[in-house]
Amino acid sequence: MSVTDSATVARPHRSRFRELRRANLILGAIIILALVGIAILSLFWTPVPPAKMQITHKLQPPFGFGLLGTDQLGHDVLSMLMAGCWNSLSISVSAVAIGGTLGTIIGITAAARRGIFEALVMRACDVIFALPPILSAMILGAFLGTGRTTAILAIAVFMVPVFARVALGSALQAWSRDYVLAARAIGNTQLSITVRHVLPNIMSGIIVQATIQLGLAILTEAGLAFLGLSVPPPEPTWGRMLADAQTYFHAAPWLALLPGLAIALSVLGFNLLGDGLRDLLDPREAAR
Numbered sequence: 001m002s003v004t005d006s007a008t009v010a011r012p013h014r015s016r017f018r019e020l021r022r023a024n025l026i027l028g029a030i031i032i033l034a035l036v037g038i039a040i041l042s043l044f045w046t047p048v049p050p051a052k053m054q055i056t057h058k059l060q061p062p063f064g065f066g067l068l069g070t071d072q073l074g075h076d077v078l079s080m081l082m083a084g085c086w087n088s089l090s091i092s093v094s095a096v097a098i099g100g101t102l103g104t105i106i107g108i109t110a111a112a113r114r115g116i117f118e119a120l121v122m123r124a125c126d127v128i129f130a131l132p133p134i135l136s137a138m139i140l141g142a143f144l145g146t147g148r149t150t151a152i153l154a155i156a157v158f159m160v161p162v163f164a165r166v167a168l169g170s171a172l173q174a175w176s177r178d179y180v181l182a183a184r185a186i187g188n189t190q191l192s193i194t195v196r197h198v199l200p201n202i203m204s205g206i207i208v209q210a211t212i213q214l215g216l217a218i219l220t221e222a223g224l225a226f227l228g229l230s231v232p233p234p235e236p237t238w239g240r241m242l243a244d245a246q247t248y249f250h251a252a253p254w255l256a257l258l259p260g261l262a263i264a265l266s267v268l269g270f271n272l273l274g275d276g277l278r279d280l281l282d283p284r285e286a287a288r
Contacts, residue, residue: 022276022279024272024273024275024276025272025273025275025276025277025279025280026276027269027272028268028269028270028271028272028273028274028275028276029273029276030269031265031266031268031269031272031273032266032269032270032273035085035089035265035266035269036089038082038085039082039085039086039089039090040086041082042079042082042083042085042086043086046076046078046079046082046083047066047067047076047078047079048066048075048076048079049079050075050076050079050080050082050083050234050235050236051075051234051235051236052074052075052076053073053074053075054070054074054075054076055073055074056074057070057074058070058071058072058073058074059071059072059248059251059252061252061254062077062254066078068081068254068258069252069254069255071241071244071245071248071252071255072244072247072248072252072255075236077254077255077258080236080241081236081238081241081258081259081262083235083236084236084237084238084241084259084262085238085262085266087148087230087231087235087236087237087238088218088221088222088237088238088263088266089218089266091148091151091152091155091217091221091230091231092155092214092217092218092221093214093217094152094156095151095152095153095154095155095156095159095217095221096155096156096159096210096213096214096217098152098153098156098159099155099156099157099158099159099160099162099163099213100159100163100206100209100210100213102156102160102163103159103160103161103162103163103164103165103166103167104163104164104167104199104206106121106160106164106167107121107163107164107165107166107167107168107169107170107171108167108168108171108194108198108199108202109121109194110122110164110168110171111167111168111171111172111174111175111194111198112171112175112190112191112193112194112198113190118168121164121168122165122168124161125160125161125164125165126161128157128158128160128161129161131157131158132158134154134220134223134224134227134229136153136154136157136158137150137151137154137224137227137229138229140153140154146228146229146230146232147230147231147232148230148231150229150230151221151224151225151229151230151231154224154229155217155220155221155224158220159213159217162209162213163206163209163210163213166205166206166209167202167206170201170202170205170206171194171198171202174197174198174201174202175193175198177201179197180193180197180198183196183197207277208274208277208278209274211270211273211274211277212270212271212274214270215266215267215268215269215270215271215274216267218263218266218267218270219263219267221237221239222237222238222239222242222263223239224239225237225238225239225240225243226239226240226242226243227239227243228240228243238259238262238263239259239263241255241256241258241259242256242259242260242263245259
């Protein structure tokens with residue numbers, strides 16, 4: 001087969017690949033927009049107040065009493081899932097925003113300063129990576145008590161080194177570009193170059209990383225809630241719904257399956273969205 005024939009065969013495959021990645025972006029966006037809509041709606045309306053107990057209707061199956069049934073205390077499962085969606089998204093978004101902002105600032109500063117500051121930043125990132133979010137939450141919980149703030153800070157601390165590494169790697173590449181060298185040659189300061197030239201050119205990678213990390217943050221928050229280190233009762237969370245459902249799994253499997261599916265769907269949505277944004281915002285990645 002000639003080179004021309006090979007290129008002709010490769011083009012349809014590339015086209016189908018691009019269509020698949022575009023479909024990932026659209027599907028991920030639809031899932032996330034639906035979850036955000038449900039979360040916002042839960043602030044104003046749920047079929048039943050999530051904390052309301054209806055003991056006479058406990059452990060009712062889906063469509064038996066309410067759309068998705070009730071738990072062991074008679075709470076409406078659909079209402080709890082809706083309220084849990086707000087708690088999971090708000091905690092995850094807050095944690096990624098805090099961790100992403102601090103990590104990006106640290107990363108671009110290390111790229112500008114280089115030398116011993118960069119080395120110290122990398123060693124600090126290694127130390128933080130050795131402390132998983134659950135352990136961080138336990139340590140913070142001993143000082144602050146368990147709750148929303150503890151969960152946000154525990155996840156944010158783990159996110160800082162992730163963004164610091166991404167920002168550092170991208171910023172180091174940007175500092176080697178001709179337009180940055182030209183800016184240095186005409187006397188611009190490190191701060192000016194970082195803010196005007198480096199940061200705008202690495203933001204696409206930061207946005208993609210933030211989208212992917214949101215999926216991990218939701219999974220981590222569910223783990224913290226499962227251990228009782230997140231939002232305290234009576235506010236519902238997907239992780240605590242899973243924890244409470246363990247005892248009743250054989251009698252009422254939907255109590256575990258429904259919040260598990262909600263967690264899996266949200267993580268899938270953010271991963272698909274991040275995968276699609278990577279191609280949209282980074283033409284080099286799309287070309288590869």
